[in-house]
Amino acid sequence: MQGIVLDLKNNALPGASVVITGGSDSMKAGTATDDKGRFSISNLRAGKYQLRISFLGFETQKTSFRIIDANVDIGKIILKEAVNSLDEVKVVEKIIAATQKGDTTEFNANAYKTNPDADAADLVKKMPGVTLEGKAVKAQGESVTKVLIDGKPFFGNDPYGSLRNLPAEIIDKVQVYNEKNDQEQFTGFNEGNTTKTINIITKPDKRNGSFGKLYAGYGDEEDNTARYLVGGIVNNFNGNERITVTAQTNNVNMQNLSDQNLTGMNSGGAGTSVTKSIGINYNNKIGKKIDVNGSYSFNENDNSSLIITRRQYVLAADSGQIYNETNNSWNNSYSHRLYFRINYAIDSMNSLLIDPQLALQKNYSNSSLLGNTSQAADTLNRTINNSNGNILGYVFSGNVLYRHKFRKPGRTFSVNVNASNNHNNGINYLNAQNIFYTNPAASDTLNQKINTLSNNWNIIGNATYTEPAGKKGQLMLQYSYAVQPGNSIRNTNNFSVTDGAYTIPDDSLSNTFSSNNTIQKIGGSYQYNAKKVTFSLGIYYQVAELYNRQTIPYTSTVNKLFDNLLPVASLQYKISDKQNLHINYTAATNSPSVTQLQSVINNINSLQLSTGNPDLRQPYFHNLTLRYSSIGKNSNTFFATINGSYTQHLISNKSIIADSNITLRGGILLPKGSQLNMPVNIDGAWTIYGNLSYGIPFRAIKSNLNFTLYTGVNNTPGIINEAINNSRNENVGGGLTISSNINEQIDFTLTSNASYNTTQNSINTAVNTRYFNHTDNLAFNWILPAAFVFNTQMNFVVNSGLSGAFNQNFLLWNISVGKKIFKKRQGDIRLTVYDLLKQNNSIQHSVTESFISDTRSNILQRYLMLTFTYNIRDFHK
Numbered sequence: 069m070q071g072i073v074l075d076l077k078n079n080a081l082p083g084a085s086v087v088i089t090g091g092s093d094s095m096k097a098g099t100a101t102d103d104k105g106r107f108s109i110s111n112l113r114a115g116k117y118q119l120r121i122s123f124l125g126f127e128t129q130k131t132s133f134r135i136i137d138a139n140v141d142i143g144k145i146i147l148k149e150a151v152n153s154l155d156e157v158k159v160v161e162k163i164i165a166a167t168q169k170g171d172t173t174e175f176n177a178n179a180y181k182t183n184p185d186a187d188a189a190d191l192v193k194k195m196p197g198v199t200l201e202g203k204a205v206k207a208q209g210e211s212v213t214k215v216l217i218d219g220k221p222f223f224g225n226d227p228y229g230s231l232r233n234l235p236a237e238i239i240d241k242v243q244v245y246n247e248k249n250d251q252e253q254f255t256g257f258n259e260g261n262t263t264k265t266i267n268i269i270t271k272p273d274k275r276n277g278s279f280g281k282l283y284a285g286y287g288d289e290e291d292n293t294a295r296y297l298v299g300g301i302v303n304n305f306n307g308n309e310r311i312t313v314t315a316q317t318n319n320v321n322m323q324n325l326s327d328q329n330l331t332g333m334n335s336g337g338a339g340t341s342v343t344k345s346i347g348i349n350y351n352n353k354i355g356k357k358i359d360v361n362g363s364y365s366f367n368e369n370d371n372s373s374l375i376i377t378r379r380q381y382v383l384a385a386d387s388g389q390i391y392n393e394t395n396n397s398w399n400n401s402y403s404h405r406l407y408f409r410i411n412y413a414i415d416s417m418n419s420l421l422i423d424p425q426l427a428l429q430k431n432y433s434n435s436s437l438l439g440n441t442s443q444a445a446d447t448l449n450r451t452i453n454n455s456n457g458n459i460l461g462y463v464f465s466g467n468v469l470y471r472h473k474f475r476k477p478g479r480t481f482s483v484n485v486n487a488s489n490n491h492n493n494g495i496n497y498l499n500a501q502n503i504f505y506t507n508p509a510a511s512d513t514l515n516q517k518i519n520t521l522s523n524n525w526n527i528i529g530n531a532t533y534t535e536p537a538g539k540k541g542q543l544m545l546q547y548s549y550a551v552q553p554g555n556s557i558r559n560t561n562n563f564s565v566t567d568g569a570y571t572i573p574d575d576s577l578s579n580t581f582s583s584n585n586t587i588q589k590i591g592g593s594y595q596y597n598a599k600k601v602t603f604s605l606g607i608y609y610q611v612a613e614l615y616n617r618q619t620i621p622y623t624s625t626v627n628k629l630f631d632n633l634l635p636v637a638s639l640q641y642k643i644s645d646k647q648n649l650h651i652n653y654t655a656a657t658n659s660p661s662v663t664q665l666q667s668v669i670n671n672i673n674s675l676q677l678s679t680g681n682p683d684l685r686q687p688y689f690h691n692l693t694l695r696y697s698s699i700g701k702n703s704n705t706f707f708a709t710i711n712g713s714y715t716q717h718l719i720s721n722k723s724i725i726a727d728s729n730i731t732l733r734g735g736i737l738l739p740k741g742s743q744l745n746m747p748v749n750i751d752g753a754w755t756i757y758g759n760l761s762y763g764i765p766f767r768a769i770k771s772n773l774n775f776t777l778y779t780g781v782n783n784t785p786g787i788i789n790e791a792i793n794n795s796r797n798e799n800v801g802g803g804l805t806i807s808s809n810i811n812e813q814i815d816f817t818l819t820s821n822a823s824y825n826t827t828q829n830s831i832n833t834a835v836n837t838r839y840f841n842h843t844d845n846l847a848f849n850w851i852l853p854a855a856f857v858f859n860t861q862m863n864f865v866v867n868s869g870l871s872g873a874f875n876q877n878f879l880l881w882n883i884s885v886g887k888k889i890f891k892k893r894q895g896d897i898r899l900t901v902y903d904l905l906k907q908n909n910s911i912q913h914s915v916t917e918s919f920i921s922d923t924r925s926n927i928l929q930r931y932l933m934l935t936f937t938y939n940i941r942d943f944h945k
Contacts, residue, residue: 069135070108071142073101073121080105081147082240082272084123085164090116100164100176100241109645123147165703165765165772166196168646172245173197173208173697173705180772181808182236183815183849185281185896185939188268189231192242194807194817196705196763196774198266203228203323207244207264208695209709209759209778214247216267218275220351221409222312223363227266229325229347233301233314235281238274243267246650246695250421251484254471255534257544257595258604258638258652270305277943278304287900287933295320295931302940308353315346320902321928325365338910338925339373339397359411364404371399374926378871379919381725381743382793382829389443389725389741391675391919397435404428417474423467431494432458439675441741448741450503451675459494459520478536487527494520502674504739507729514674515563516577517570524554524662537594544606545592552585554662576734579668580620581682585659587612593636600642608634610657616665616682621734624667626682632657646699653692660684660719664747669736677736677744685749688716705763711755718753722746722787723918745918748787752794755782765809774805776821786917794830795917799823816848825869827915837920839869839913855888857898870913874922878907896937906930 073084084101088109101107114135119142122128126147133140165179180194189205192198197208205212205227215222215230222230246262247253285297299316301324316324319342347365354360379391406426413419437453465488472481500514530548537543560577561570593606609631616626634655641649666680696708723745724730730738738744757780766773779800786793801823808816825839844864851857863880886898910927914920 069112069117069133069140069142070106071145073105073107073123073145073147075126075147075149080272081123081126084121084147087120087122087164088112088117089120090118099167100178121145121147166699166705166763168648168697168699170642171640171648171650171695171697172243173699173707175242175244177236177239177241179703179809181810181812181815183851184237184812184893185937186236186815187232188234188236188239189228190815191236191239192231192266194772194805194809195242196772197707197761197776198244199776200228200231205231205266207266208697208707208761209757210264212266213263214265216265217310217351218270219267220359221361221363221407222351223325223347223349223365223407225407226325226365229365231266232324233312233347234268234303235279238270238279239268240271241269243269250423250467250469251471251482251530251532254469254482255480255532255544256542256597257534257593258602258640259593259606259636259654262652274943275305276307278302278940279942280940281937282940283935283937285933285935287931289929289931293931295933297322297933297935299324308351310349310351312349313347317344318342320931320933323367325367338375338927339371340926340928341372342370344368357413359409361407361409363407367401367403367405369399369401369403371401372926373397373399375923376925377921377923378874379921380835380871381723381919382788382795382832382835382917383725388832388835389441389448391439391441391743393437393439395435395437397433397437399431399433401429401431403430417472419471421467421469421471423469425465426462427464428460428462430458430460432456437673439673441675441743443741447505449505449675449739451500451673453498453500453673455496455498455500455672457494457496457518459492459496461490461492461494463491464489476536478534478542480532480534482532484530484532485528486530488525490522490524490526492520492522496520496672498672500674504741506740510729510737510739514671516574517561517563518577519559520557522554522556522662524552526550526552540597542595542597543592544595546608547590548588550585550587552587552659553583555580555582556662556666557581558666558668575621576736577669577671578620579618579666581616581618581662581666581668583614583616583662583665585612585614587659589634591634601640603639604637606636608636610634612657612659612686614659614686618667618682621668624682628685630657630686632686632688648697650695651693652695653690656689656691657686658689659686660747664719669732669734669744671736675742677738677742679744679746681747684719684747685717687718687749690714690716703765705761707759707761709757709759711757713755715753716751717749718751718785719747720750720753720784720786721916721918722748723789725789727789750785750787750792752785753783756780757782766806769806770808770810772805772807772809774807775802776805777802784917788831788918791831793832793917795915796828796830797825797915798828799825813851814849816846819843819845825915827920835920837869837915840867841913842866851888855893857884857886857888857896859884859886859898859900865909867911867913870911871922874911874913874924876909876911878909879905880908881905892941894939894941896935896939898935898937900933900935901930902933903928903930 073081082101086099086107099107112135116134119131126149129147165176167174175195182191193200199206212227214225215227244266247265249261280302282300287295297318297320301314304311321341325345325347345367349363352360375395377393381389408424410422434456440450441448467486469484496518498516502512504510528550532546534544558579560574562572562574564571589608589610591608593604595604612630614628618624637653639651664680665682667682670678691713694710698706725743726738726740728740732738760777763774781798783794783796803821806818822842827837846862849859861882866877881904882902884898884900889895906929908927908929910925912923
């Protein structure tokens with residue numbers, strides 16, 4: 069059954085509630101109209117039904133119809149505006165919260181109440197299966213890598229920035245799905261190259277006008293350090309032309325756009341930061357053939373951090389070692405990101421997509437590090453290390469895709485060329501005093517200047533041809549050729565007292581390395597498309613030649629040839645309009661990076677040396693994913709994801725932890741207690757992960773309940789002192805989220821999550837660990853009478869199973885009071901106390917195949933701030 073809902077002027081009414089009752093089994097079904105006012109409900113059995121259509125501000129329309137043996141087209145349904153005032157309108161039916169359209173889950177934003185000042189992030193985290201963990205956005209257990217606005221990119225590939233820069237009130241629907249790449253969307257084949265994507269559909273009446281907010285805040289800490297926050301977000305939508313500008317500066321660790329790390333140096337992940345940023349996004353349709361999207365962002369981050377680390381190594385049961393480190397560092401980074409996309413529909417048969425991107429970062433750093441290794445009560449070694457430097461890095465990529473459709477349906481040809489360049493160039497100065505208590509003669513003092521340069525290209529050409537095979541089948545043939553040239557140079561010079569400069573070359577710590585890899589792949593797939601079932605099966609043959617040449621510190625050449633069969637398979641079963649099952653298997657390889665291949669000692673920390681391995685081969689990955697989604701009665705939602713992977717020739721870590729003095733190649737000494745890490749290939753890595761999410765409206769308290777449950781097991785092999793250690797990590801956890809759906813004046817979200825982790829090591833069961841983490845979070849917003857505002861956020865964290873002083877429980881509590889001002893309440897004055905109890909903390913626990921690590925860093929604590937916010941809302945038809 070289908071139809072279209074319009075007003076008296078024949079304007080579409082998107083988001084109207086459509087509810088059907090009756091039939092032979094007294095069923096009830098519902099949906100919401102799309103942006104053109106259309107609706108469709110399928111799989112209705114023969115019988116008599118009642119149709120009820122309601123829309124805020126309009127009179128409810130009721131009608132009856134009968135289905136005999138065919139689908140029914142209701143046609144146009146005209147709603148009249150309600151005579152009573154807006155305050156007297158009552159919604160007679162519960163809005164349908166979610167629908168399933170193929171493998172896309174669509175949420176109706178009108179079914180989730182938020183405060184008028186809420187942004188898109190506040191809205192989507194109320195929806196089942198969607199979570200925000202810091203700056204990471206996840207949906208249905210998978211990381212979201214892209215957020216679209218009405219199907220168009222918004223600030224490139226920055227999900228966090230996209231959600232934080234869009235107000236919730238303009239959102240009509242939120243779609244969650246796995247998006248194919250541009251070439252797969254054109255051919256229709258599923259090759260497993262999908263990205264978890266959120267597409268935000270805006271309300272039609274909010275697509276013309278200006279909206280956003282301007283804000284400024286000032287306050288101080290107990291030590292009289294001034295704290296400030298100034299920024300704004302302004303959107304101007306005029307049909308297809310959309311411009312967004314966002315800018316801010318603050319010293320309260322707030323970031324409105326995500327920052328990339330291109331240089332490999334710490335750019336502000338811990339500690340306290342001063343941030344300055346600006347971003348511009350532009351969307352437009354030029355004529356009928358050209359779609360244009362572009363964005364630019366600048367970010368400056370000035371970060372100071374004090375990081376304390378305790379690392380327990382996985383050695384034989386009687387020889388465990390502990391490494392403790394205190395690192396006081398400063399980093400200042402400038403980054404620019406430019407994204408551009410042009411989609412040109414040449415004619416009905418041909419199209420051209422051009423997609424260039426550029427990211428550039430300049431990083432200045434200074435670090436003061438104190439590290440020591442101990443065994444039982446004995447200190448084996450110590451380093452006092454000071455380094456400073458600067459490095460410039462940029463990444464450029466460009467993608468050109470030409471697509472051609474033949475007159476015969478299903479016959480297509482496309483050519484895709486992608487080129488990327490990754491460049492780093494920098495200087496670092498190292499001063500270190502290294503003391504080795506078990507071998508005093510090896511103690512030394514370093515004063516070095518290190519110049520580094522790396523330049524790597526990846527150029528891939530791909531040609532694809534598809535041909536129909538019967539009424540429901542399609543064949544695809546594909547050939548690709550890739551070339552990956554690269555070079556890396558590291559020059560280390562020691563300081564000469566005589567010359568007063570860094571004029572003494574140290575070839576043992578220098579390296580000149582180049583590589584030139586080529587990869588060819590050819591194969592094909594068959595895909596079958598039916599109403600309920602779509603499956604594809606393909607096989608590809610790949611030949612890869614890896615050529616590496618090193619001239620310093622010694623001359624060597626490696627030339628390897630690898631060939632692999634890479635199968636791919638996919639099954640999508642549409643169980644019903646509300647249930648969908650998708651199973652996907654892929655096999656792939658990946659070439660080692662130049663850094664992993666480069667055989668040179670990195671002595672930035674003389675107790676923790678590292679080097680590359682020119683003998684590495686390609687790892688071979690197998691990945692199997694199962695996704696199930698279901699939308700039940702009363703808008704209940706259920707999502708399940710199971711992922712399993714197995715890796716042959718995994719590039720893992722080999723650690724040499726010296727139990728006596730060892731002389732390395734080039735005459736470099738590795739004293740007792742010190743460590744050398746290098747990448748090696750090893751088999752036996754596997755992972756199994758499962759995630760369940762269930763959402764249900766809880767009408768008794770006008771709220772939504774979302775339950776999550778996850779579990780995973782992974783086995784990561786590594787080599788420690790020539791012995792293979794299998795580090796097996798098991799975790800199980802779950803959470804409950806209660807989000808209010810009362811009204812726009814009262815908005816709260818209560819979340820409770822708990823996880824239990826165990827780690828088992830095959831070569832030393834004495835260091836097996838059990839770690840428990842529990843987090844409760846409450847966010848409560850209340851707009852009181854007379855436009856007063858109360859807000860509080862509480863985050864309670866419990867840690868158990870960490871080492872020593874890292875087992876800390878704390879409560880982070882923010883509280884604010886304020887008032888809405890001006891006629892339309894567009895102004896907001898608010899006084900906020902952050903970290904009221906002064907307990908904020910930053911603790912991280914990590915497990916690798918070689919060690920178990922606990923890290924604690926300094927973090928911003930209690931301060932008071934007075935903030936003024938002005939909301940811009942100027943919409944017009």
